[in-house]
Amino acid sequence: MRFRDIIGQRPLIERLIASAQAGRIAHAQLFSGPEGNQKLPLALAYAQFLNCRHKVTAADADLGGLSADSCGQCPSCVKFERLAHPDLHFFFPNNIGELVKKDAQSTDYLPLWREFGLKNRLEFSLNDWIEAMNIGQRQAIINIRDCHTLIEQLALKSCEADYRVVVLWMAEKISDTISSTLLKTLEEPEPQTLFLLVSENPDQISATILSRTQIVQVPALSTEDLCGGLVTHYGLSAAEAQPIAEAAHGNLCRALADWRGHEGEEQHEAYFTRWMRACYKADVPDLLDLSEQLARLGREPLRLFLRFSLEKIRLCLLCHEGCGIMAQLPADQQAFIRNFSPFITAENAPAYYRLINDAIYFVARNANISNLMTDASLQICRLMAAEKKKKNA
């Protein structure tokens, strides 16, 4: 992440650049501020800048109004951009779950963290991350194993970077039991080692740790910056972005959740309509193609789609011509439900529920998604054929 890829926060970025150029680099810094304000991307851009071998200035290139930035192209920058620099260490809240069954720690989740971080431009909420780890209702914390790993990693000589960087994301989730061990590391740091703590609730961090860090206050994004960021980096039109930015109060995570909810709904509607039409016609080639497409969505989006499908089945059961709920739906959905609801009856609805609920269960448990969806589709084909036969009898 380069400074110019950050949404907003220009005055703060200039302060970070100036202090770096003046050689005032505190070895432990706490990037603190509300959710969705680019704290983590900022911390990473700062680390990348410090380690860049070919820093650029406004005289060399268009930096979008900034005075200096990392090049984004030297070997160090390339590794930072991929979150895969050998001297970049991440620690974040974690716990056992679907992926890690025993003695979880941050390093177990590193591949997911990198993939998730890059996909989301390093901006996501703690809840988003907990959902990505699939750890159910368990609490996520930075635990004793993380602490031991951190100490082991710091005991190794720095490999290649000017500054070895340890990022502690959501530092308020550092377990109390390890605060004192961690404190020693913060008090007697290895040379050229930089601790970048990121937190939304610094008041929940132990006072002794807090007193060893220099605080970098990161304010909420302005509506204007948030709106601009949604257009430039997330592909929304200005007309789409404006109301979302206004409602999000400077929180990019909230704005994105709003937007994805809206986008997801439309996509689910389209998939569900196609799925049921293909089942009705017993169009096997289309069902196979659709199963492949749904498999590519990934487990969590597919689970949401299946939940959406359950809700639609329920709606069909409730909605019959002239019923009140029907009138509240948009016209195109009314037409679909009108055509489809005769095939959902009190007799066959339990079978629909069972097979979709089973699919939800197995999606979360590493079943082959494409086979699973094909199997569910063929069962629905049979249910529809039976209902057609009854109606024609």
Ligand SMILES: [Zn+2]
């Ligand atoms: Zn560089």
